[in-house]
Amino acid sequence: MSDPVTDHALSCEPAFRDMLARFVALPSVGADPQQAPAMEAARALIEAYLAEAGFDNIRRLGPTDSGQQAIYADWLHAPGKPTLLVYGHYDVQPPEPLELWHSPPFTMTERDGRLYGRGISDDKGPLLIALHALAAWRAVEGALPVNVKLLIEGEEETGSPSMPAILEQNRDLLAADAMLSADGARWRADLLSLNVGSRGNGGFEIRLRTAAKDLHSGRYGGAVPNALHEMARLLAGLHDAGGRVTCPGFYDGIPEPSEAERAALDEVPFDAQAFAGALGSVPRGEAGYSTLERLWLRPTVEVNGMWGGHTGAGAKTVTPCLAHAKITMRIAPGQNAAAAQAAVIADLRARAPAGSTLDILDARAATDAATVPPDHPLLAACADALEQVHGQRPRNVRIGASLPLVNMVKQNLGIDTVMFSFSTSDEDFHAPNEFLRAASIREGLAAWCAVLRRVGAMDPRDFAAFRAV
C-alpha cells in the first residue's frame, strides 16, 4: 500500500541522509562543556529545518543560564483534529573510548547496511525520521493531518534535569492529547513490537557504622562487630534463597500475572538461556517467574555498589567500622513506588544490628511503573501503522528499564506516551560504534507518515478518557 505522502518521504531519502550526516557531524555531547558550540549548532540546524518545513512559534524552553535548552515548535492548523506532542532529543552520549571506534564517531559511515556514528541511533536518526515525515505531509498535502507540537530536548543524556520545570512551567503551551516519542528503542530487530510499559525506579544509599573508628583486627577482632559483616548480612537478607525480596510489604499491589498474560508472554519468541548466555551469565531471579516476567512484571531490589574497609593493594588487618551500599529498585506495574521504597528502608532499619547506626542517604523520589492503556487510541494508531508497513501486527512488549520522561509527562501534562522510535536496542548507543540499520530509515518514514494519517482520522474526544484532569 502506498500513498503520495509516503512516496514523497521515501523519495527524499538522499536528502534525509545528507541532513543526518550533517547532524551526526555535530559532536553535540551535552555533558562536555567544550562542545557547547556543537550543541548550539545542533539547535540551529533543527530550527532552520523546522522553519523551512513551515512550523510556527519556534522557540526555546528551559533555563538560559545553565543546561541545554529544549526546542519547541508547533503547527496547529488542523481544527477539530487531535494534537500530538512529538518528542526527540538532539544531545548525544560522549564518544569515548575513541580507540574502539572503527570509523570516526562524528563522521556518518555506512558499512554493510548500517550507518555508524555517535548519536545516529540515539536519537538523531529517529528524530529526523519524525521531522521528515512531518515535512513530507506539508510538502505533499500542504498541511499536517493533525495538530503537532514538537519538544526536542538537549539534556536527555544527562538525566533531563530541566525537564520537570519545563513541563511544569509550560503546561498550556505543551497541552496535547498524547505524546508520540521518537526516542525509546525497539526491543529486537527480529520481532516487530510496540512497547507498552516500563518499570519505575527509586533508590538510596546506606551507611552503616559499628564503631567510632577502624580497629586493629588482632587487638579487637572477634570481640566487636565488623561493619562489613553486618552490611553483608543486611544486603544478603534483602532476598531469600529463592530470589524473592523479603522486605515486608514490598510486593503490595502487584497483581499476579493472569493465565492470559502468562500465555501471551510464553508466546513471545525468547530464549532465556541464550539471553543470559550472551551476557556471560545464567538466568537467575525470583522463583516462580519466567525471565520475561521477571524483567517486565516483577520488581527488583538491587545493590548497585558496596564498599568499605581496605580496598587498595595488599592486605590490611583492619576491622572496619563503616560500610556503604547503593541500592536501587525497579518498580513493577501495580506497585506504589514510594511505599515500596519505604518498605525496603524500613526493613533495613529493622534489621540493622543493635549498637550500630544506619543512615539512609540520597533517597530519591521513587517513580511508579508506566503503562500505556491497552485501548489507548495512539497505541492503536501506531500498531495499525506498523501493520501497514510490515504486513504484520506488532506484539505488545514492555521494558524492564525506566523512562522517567514518560512519568514526568504523565504527571505534568496528564497524557500517555507511545514510543515510536526506529532505533533498535542492539545498536550500541552509549557504546563505541553506535549504528542505525539503514533499512530502519524507510521503515520509520513510512510508519510515521502512516501514524499521522491514522491519528488525523481520529477525534480529539477519543483521547479524553485517557487524559488526566
Next chain:
Amino acid sequence: MSDPVTDHALSCEPAFRDMLARFVALPSVGADPQQAPAMEAARALIEAYLAEAGFDNIRRLGPTDSGQQAIYADWLHAPGKPTLLVYGHYDVQPPEPLELWHSPPFTMTERDGRLYGRGISDDKGPLLIALHALAAWRAVEGALPVNVKLLIEGEEETGSPSMPAILEQNRDLLAADAMLSADGARWRADLLSLNVGSRGNGGFEIRLRTAAKDLHSGRYGGAVPNALHEMARLLAGLHDAGGRVTCPGFYDGIPEPSEAERAALDEVPFDAQAFAGALGSVPRGEAGYSTLERLWLRPTVEVNGMWGGHTGAGAKTVTPCLAHAKITMRIAPGQNAAAAQAAVIADLRARAPAGSTLDILDARAATDAATVPPDHPLLAACADALEQVHGQRPRNVRIGASLPLVNMVKQNLGIDTVMFSFSTSDEDFHAPNEFLRAASIREGLAAWCAVLRRVGAMDPRDFAAFRAV
C-alpha cells in the same frame, strides 16, 4: 630491694633521656625513601653506643641493595651461662597526620609525666632501656651475667621483609637459648602482666564474577545474578547468627578452655562493656565465649575490605558483574593455620553460586598461634624480675594480634620469645602524639637489670627442652 647494677642504671636516667632525645630526633621512617639519611644516622647512633658499651662483632645483616639492614652485636664472655638473643627495632612509623601532633613528632617533649615523640614507645624507648641495662652491667660488674646477642631491626614497621632471610642465613650467628624482645607493648597500665601468646594469621582476597560485563539494571535486573548480592551472601554465610564461623573444619584442633583457664580469665580485671564502649561499639562475637576468650583463645574470620559496582558519587543503575573482598583470619592456639585457611577457602568455593567464577587471590602462608610454654625458664625469670620491681606477681595474658617475628624466630632458630617491652598498648604508637610514660623508664631499667641477673643464675641446659632441634 636494690643492687649496684640497678642503682647505676637508674642513676644514669639523665644520660638515658639525652640519648633518647637524640634517637627520637632522627626521623627514622623506614617507609619513606627520603628519610634514608635518618635511618643511617639511627644505625650509626646505635652502633656507636654498642661499641662504647663494649659489644663485640658489631655488624649489619640483611641485603645491602634494598631495605634497611639490621644491626647485630654480641658479648659472649660468660662461658657456661645461657645465651639470650635480645631484639628491638630502630625504625618508626610515619608521623602523618602532622597537624594532629601537639608538639613536633621528632622533638622529644615531656608533658604531665609523658614523653612524646614518634617512635618513643615503639620501639626507641624500650630498645634503649634494654641497651642501657646491658651497659649498666658492664659499667658496674665489668661483665654481663649472660651471653648476649643483639638483633636490632630496621624493617619492623614495614613488615620485616628481610627478616626471614636474615634468620635463615644466620642461624649459627644468631643461635641462642631464647629470645628476649624489647618490642611488644604491655597490655595495660593498670595491670601488671606478661604476654605468653599471640594469635596466628592468614588471609587472601576473593573475586567473584557473575557475568562478562556490568549490565543495565533495568534491562537485565532481576533476570541475571548480581555479583554484589552473591558476594554479600558468601560473606554473610561465613558466620552464623551466633557469630560462629560456619566453614566446616575451621575450628578443628582448638581445645575448649578448661574450667581452670576460664576461671583464670574471669579473674582478670576486665570490663567488656567499657572496652567496647571506648571504641564507640558494643561487645559482639562468638556465642558462648567471653570477650577475652574471643580475643585470646578463639579464632576469627574477618572481612577487611569489600567492594564492587558503582562506589563513586551519585547513583548508577548497574547490575555489577564483579565483587571483591579481602579476608583475614586470626588463628587460635591449637588450630592448624594452613588447614583453617584451606577450610575457609573450600567453604567459599562450595558456596559460590552456580554459573559464577570465584577466584582466590594473594593467598598468604598462614601462621599458627604462638605460645610461650608456661614452664619456660625465661618466662619465669621475667616474672620474677617484674615481681622484684613491682612487688607483685604479673598475670599471664595473651594478645589477640599476631607477632610474625615470634613465629619466624621459632621456625628458623627454634627458640621461644618472651616480650619484655616497657611500652604500653595505649601509648598511641602508629598514631599522632605517641608517648612513653616517663615512669616506665625506671621500671624498665630495673626489670631488665633484674632479668639479666636471673637468667645469669640459670644453666643453658634449663633451656634445652624448649629448643627445637
